[in-house]
Amino acid sequence: NAGVTQTPKFRVLKTGQSMTLLCAQDMNHEYMYWYRQDPGMGLRLIHYSVGEGTTAKGEVPDGYNVSRLKKQNFLLGLESAAPSQTSVYFCASGRGDYGYTFGSGTRLTVV
Amino acid sequence: AQRVTQPEKLLSVFKGAPVELKCNYSYSGSPELFWYVQYSRQRLQLLLRHISRESIKGFTADLNKGETSFHLKKPFAQEEDSAMYYCALIGSGTASKLTFGTGTRLQVTL
Numbered sequence: 001n002a003g004v005t006q007t008p009k010f011r012v013l014k015t016g017q018s019m020t021l022l023c024a025q026d027m028n029h030e031y032m033y034w035y036r037q038d039p040g041m042g043l044r045l046i047h048y049s050v051g052e053g054t055t056a057k058g059e060v061p062d063g064y065n066v067s068r069l070k071k072q073n074f075l076l077g078l079e080s081a082a083p084s085q086t087s088v089y090f091c092a093s094g095r096g097d098y099g100y101t102f103g104s105g106t107r108l109t110v111v
Numbered sequence: 112a113q114r115v116t117q118p119e120k121l122l123s124v125f126k127g128a129p130v131e132l133k134c135n136y137s138y139s140g141s142p143e144l145f146w147y148v149q150y151s152r153q154r155l156q157l158l159l160r161h162i163s164r165e166s167i168k169g170f171t172a173d174l175n176k177g178e179t180s181f182h183l184k185k186p187f188a189q190e191e192d193s194a195m196y197y198c199a200l201i202g203s204g205t206a207s208k209l210t211f212g213t214g215t216r217l218q219v220t221l
Contacts (some may be wrong), residue, residue: 042213096207099157
């Protein structure tokens with residue numbers, strides 16, 4: 001039972017490059033989320049999805065896009081990476097009132 | 112707008128001492144409050160939620176609506192409690208989205 005799996009775990013990008021972070025869950029959850037974690041700022045919601053084919057903006061969506069083509073997968077894309085996007089990215093699934101299940105995180109550095 | 116404030120970035124206590132991690136919130140309705148914990152090199156996990164009024168690993172938290180607080184307490188700190196602690200809130204009509212505080216790092220020393 002894997003829960004929530006994030007790939008890759010680490011990545012270094014050059015400014016202007018693009019990449020996609022993958023989040024996969026095997027718990028049949030409708031709700032999925034992408035957060036970024038920065039020192040002194042806690043976790044901030046980037047985008048979220050309440051079901052297959054739906055996405056919505058969170059608190060800090062600029063510079064990111066997402067897709068939820070399959071219920072179990074939630075992709076986060078950076079079209080043109082910037083140093084300000086250096087962060088640890090966490091995916092979570094489930095309803096917040098029952099408690100999220102988090103992935104192990106992706107540490108992204110943009111140079 | 113809903114907001115969660117954790118005023119301490121770092122809390123350092125001795126083993127066996129009481130622990131109180133502060134959390135204050137602002138929300139106009141009836142919130143649901145949670146504590147999440149992140150141990151070193153591990154993923155975030157739910158520690159407890161106010162609605163279940165449970166005690167997990169010796170930690171408790173009481174929702175005080177008058178003071179808009181949800182402080183996390185433990186009478187005797189253990190080394191294994193050293194971790195990052197996040198307070199979080201769900202407001203109504205938010206698709207179960209959690210709003211997190213900035214986190215407090217608890218450091219338990221001998």
